[in-house]
Amino acid sequence: xxxxxxxxxxxxxxxxxxxxxxxxxxxxxxxxxxxxxxxxxxxxxxxxxxxxxxxxxxxxxxxxxxxxxxxxxxxxxxxxxxxxxxxxxxxxxxxxxxxxxxxxxxxxxxxxxxxxxxxxxxxxxxxxxxxxxxxxxxxxxxxxxxxxxxxxxxxxxxxxxxxxxxxxxxxxxxxxxxxxxxxxxxxxxxxxxxxxxxxxxxxxxxxxxxxxxxxxxxxxxxxxxxxxxxxxxxxxxxxxxxxxxxxxxxxxxxxxxxxxxxxxxxxxxxxxxxxxxxxxxxxxxxxxxxxxxxxxxxxxxxxxxxxxxxxxxxxxxxxxxxxxxxxxxxxxxxxxxxxxxxxxxxxxxxxxxxxxxxxxxxxxxxxxxxxxxxxxxxxxxxxxxxxxxxxxxxxxxxxxxxxxxxxxxxxxxxxxxxxxxxxxxxxxxx
Amino acid sequence: xxxxxxxxxxxxxxxxxxxxxxxxxxxxxxxxxxxxxxxxxxxxxxxxxxxxxxxxxxxxxxxxxxxxxxxxxxxxxxxxxxxxxxxxxxxxxxxxxxxxxxxxxxxxxxxxxxxxxxxxxxxxxxxxxxxxxxxxxxxxxxxxxxxxxxxxxxxxxxxxxxxxxxxxxxxxxxxxxxxxxxxxxxxxxxxxxxxxxxxxxxxxxxxxxxxxxxxxxxxxxxxxxxxxxxxxxxxxxxxxxxxxxxxxxxxxxxxxxxxxxxxxxxxxxxxxxxxxxxxxxxxxxxxxxxxxxxxxxxxxxxxxxxxxxxxxxxxxxxxxxxxxxxxxxxxxxxxxxxxxxxxxxxxxxxxxxxxxxxxxxxxxxxxxxxxxxxxxxxxxxxxxxxxxxxxxxxxxxxxxxxxxxxxxxxxxxxxxxxxxxxxxxxxxxxxxxxxxxxxxxxxxxxxxxxxxxxxxxxxxxxxxxxxxxxxxxxxxxxxxxxxxxxxxxxxxxxxxx
Numbered sequence: 043x044x045x046x047x048x049x050x051x052x053x054x055x056x057x058x059x060x061x062x063x064x065x066x067x068x069x070x071x072x073x074x075x076x077x078x079x080x081x082x083x084x085x086x087x088x089x090x091x092x093x094x095x096x097x098x099x100x101x102x103x104x105x106x107x108x109x110x111x112x113x114x115x116x117x118x119x120x121x122x123x124x125x126x127x128x129x130x131x132x133x134x135x136x137x138x139x140x141x142x143x144x145x146x147x148x149x150x151x152x153x154x155x156x157x158x159x160x161x162x163x164x165x166x167x168x169x170x171x172x173x174x175x176x177x178x179x180x181x182x183x184x185x186x187x188x189x190x191x192x193x194x195x196x197x198x199x200x201x202x203x204x205x206x207x208x209x210x211x212x213x214x215x216x217x218x219x220x221x222x223x224x225x226x227x228x229x230x231x232x233x234x235x236x237x238x239x240x241x242x243x244x245x246x247x248x249x250x251x252x253x254x255x256x257x258x259x260x261x262x263x264x265x266x267x268x269x270x271x272x273x274x275x276x277x278x279x280x281x282x283x284x285x286x287x288x289x290x291x292x293x294x295x296x297x298x299x300x301x302x303x304x305x306x307x308x309x310x311x312x313x314x315x316x317x318x319x320x321x322x323x324x325x326x327x328x329x330x331x332x333x334x335x336x337x338x339x340x341x342x343x344x345x346x347x348x349x350x351x352x353x354x355x356x357x358x359x360x361x362x363x364x365x366x367x368x369x370x371x372x373x374x375x376x377x378x379x380x381x382x383x384x385x386x387x388x389x390x391x392x393x394x395x396x397x398x399x400x401x402x403x404x405x406x407x408x409x410x411x412x413x414x415x416x417x418x419x420x421x422x423x424x425x426x427x428x429x430x431x432x433x434x435x436x437x438x439x440x441x442x443x444x445x446x447x448x449x450x451x452x453x454x455x456x457x458x459x460x461x462x463x464x465x466x467x468x469x470x471x472x
Numbered sequence: 473x474x475x476x477x478x479x480x481x482x483x484x485x486x487x488x489x490x491x492x493x494x495x496x497x498x499x500x501x502x503x504x505x506x507x508x509x510x511x512x513x514x515x516x517x518x519x520x521x522x523x524x525x526x527x528x529x530x531x532x533x534x535x536x537x538x539x540x541x542x543x544x545x546x547x548x549x550x551x552x553x554x555x556x557x558x559x560x561x562x563x564x565x566x567x568x569x570x571x572x573x574x575x576x577x578x579x580x581x582x583x584x585x586x587x588x589x590x591x592x593x594x595x596x597x598x599x600x601x602x603x604x605x606x607x608x609x610x611x612x613x614x615x616x617x618x619x620x621x622x623x624x625x626x627x628x629x630x631x632x633x634x635x636x637x638x639x640x641x642x643x644x645x646x647x648x649x650x651x652x653x654x655x656x657x658x659x660x661x662x663x664x665x666x667x668x669x670x671x672x673x674x675x676x677x678x679x680x681x682x683x684x685x686x687x688x689x690x691x692x693x694x695x696x697x698x699x700x701x702x703x704x705x706x707x708x709x710x711x712x713x714x715x716x717x718x719x720x721x722x723x724x725x726x727x728x729x730x731x732x733x734x735x736x737x738x739x740x741x742x743x744x745x746x747x748x749x750x751x752x753x754x755x756x757x758x759x760x761x762x763x764x765x766x767x768x769x770x771x772x773x774x775x776x777x778x779x780x781x782x783x784x785x786x787x788x789x790x791x792x793x794x795x796x797x798x799x800x801x802x803x804x805x806x807x808x809x810x811x812x813x814x815x816x817x818x819x820x821x822x823x824x825x826x827x828x829x830x831x832x833x834x835x836x837x838x839x840x841x842x843x844x845x846x847x848x849x850x851x852x853x854x855x856x857x858x859x860x861x862x863x864x865x866x867x868x869x870x871x872x873x874x875x876x877x878x879x880x881x882x883x884x885x886x887x888x889x890x891x892x893x894x895x896x897x898x899x900x901x902x903x904x905x906x907x908x909x910x911x912x913x914x915x916x917x918x919x920x921x922x923x924x925x926x927x928x929x930x931x932x933x934x935x936x937x938x939x940x941x942x943x944x945x946x947x948x949x950x951x952x953x954x955x956x957x958x959x960x961x962x963x964x965x966x967x968x969x
Binding site: 164167173177188269270323326363364385407408409 | 527528529571574689691692693793795799875915948953960961965
């Protein structure tokens, strides 16, 4: 419950040279009785009439009623409500009813007309929350009471199910930027590792929900780069490794875990055994790759890379920092036509088509909804093989999972402001 | 496709020992074919091989603005709007405001109000200035004392203690003002802990900034920023069109033409107050001032001259930060204005001076003169170039200093541009809840605004948005509600090749 503030004074009128400030007068008589009546009325309203957010407005409404009652004293009033805020229309009758009940408990009865005072309640808004302003007109005098109220908690949007080829499954959502997520199996228990710039969080699947099991702060001596990136990779002899710019963390083998982090520029895994050095103060891979790709041990700096298996070699696709997309097979380096490709791509295995598809984020300006599309590289020409799957914001990360059967993508949801994580997989015959 | 790829690859290694597809690269049939394929490949690669979602590091961002800060000293340039835009690039304050207007830690990691007159702020560890020296309590104490001589500022261990005879209910929000930037002074140098350092500064002309590699901030995407000052709106727009600027301001009168432009315009919420300021020596009769205030048709100015950008203003602060502007009626009352004018027996024509370099100011001033004529008051709108020694009325334009209502109002009261008489904002009890325990309540701001406007020494006319537009290579530019420039997060797209 957020707090409130109250105030009453005469309304400013340019034609009136005098106005006076009034001190709030709070009548505490029968407070308990009123409070009980108010609470019961709000409980009924909250659970019968609807929006659950009304519960958090109990105190602001009560405070406003007290202030109005202190101005009018017991008697009759008319009440009109106008909404100039972003508050959903559903809430207005609820607030009005709650205020009526609180006023009634304070001895102020709301009638349709011919009242001793007229109350005009305006539901306004300021950046931190709502501002509810009651103008109380008695004769020629208008006094004002204000309370602030917290914003309603908006429910997370329900995302659509899978589309034609790319199946998306929402794994997680949180307020702070997520770098990568990985699902891990520890014995019979299913866990999820969420990596953000502050923490490595381990969640355990319990009764169909992810519950936080452990959380580890990530120590680092220098500031993260802007557009910080990171990876979670499953390990053979322990549960997972977490890679951040200039920092590497390794977990122990089974929960309860401990996490050992150190500063270092260990290469990050790209796919399978292929690794690449990541710039500790940048948002891209430097181009140094281990093992080498064919005879090449370094390539131009890139944002992301994906390996597409061929019968006798692996064809690597690089989204370079200069905006171009190149194919490399260890001998040749060729630019390809990559219209509307963003800088994030990941390869995913599937039973369909060429059995490996390239998932590619779209080109956005970081402030518009993004799409991910699937491509196959046929004769070195990308062919789009899926309908685009749409997201509610820009894609901020797209990584191939450790088993390469799906990809993890992080989306900054423009509607909620949260970071949503999806598992993407390819489905045939859609 | 493969033959074209070979030409791009241009490698002898492509032949013989290559994977299957590359075997096709030996099928060229003559120079004409090669030339055609080369052109096709070049065309394809130039036009289509782009991948530009993830931010790119590098490049110089070129900015132009009309303001011309005389100095980079936060105290000397405290009232300069241009300095307010660039200060966050160079300097940090102890506290910053989040987009909701809540005070958040910056160089201070935490703070505590110990009494109505005393605050304790703990400094963040590990902050370094652009020369590598560390932030110390002594540096913070000196900076705050330079900016606020009436404060008693001292250090106790890692804490900075601020005391004042007047209550300081809103201190954290007040510390976010650029003049309270924590700077390292010495040997004629002025260093900040921001994400950029100064490469070159020519007062009134130009400022070059370079990104810090190892500061305590995240390293900016751009390597450098080049800011040109004192550029007229027309010059700025021309430079943008010619590819010589990346970020330029859009004047309010240009906003009206924005729908016809293909450019992306980023307009803030209303942040510039346009108001009349009456001369205390020339217009002592309150009735004349009130008559003019009642005669102004703000809705008409908003609808016609501002093309519905901004908002009509009868209060001192815009609605988006107070939520209560409708409590200040903006509708003209011409009959009452005539009555007041008759009682005052004002007959001599009055002068209304406006900024000659601002086309919108001229239009607004002329409209106000017409409104005044409707009330029987002769008002002559004159440009500032006419050098009227003591104008009866001035049309002034001021940028909000803060999105915190209490701080913004206090700043308006401090400046002599409006000459407001305003009571001190009363501190709420320490235990009073609110959106932020340290905020001056909105009700208190409302009360003070009513009091400040009751004598009509200043008459608000409208609030205008601050707007800018950016070149196509600027990425991740976002609109801010307060008109500040989010340059830290901006990156530049790779040049088309």
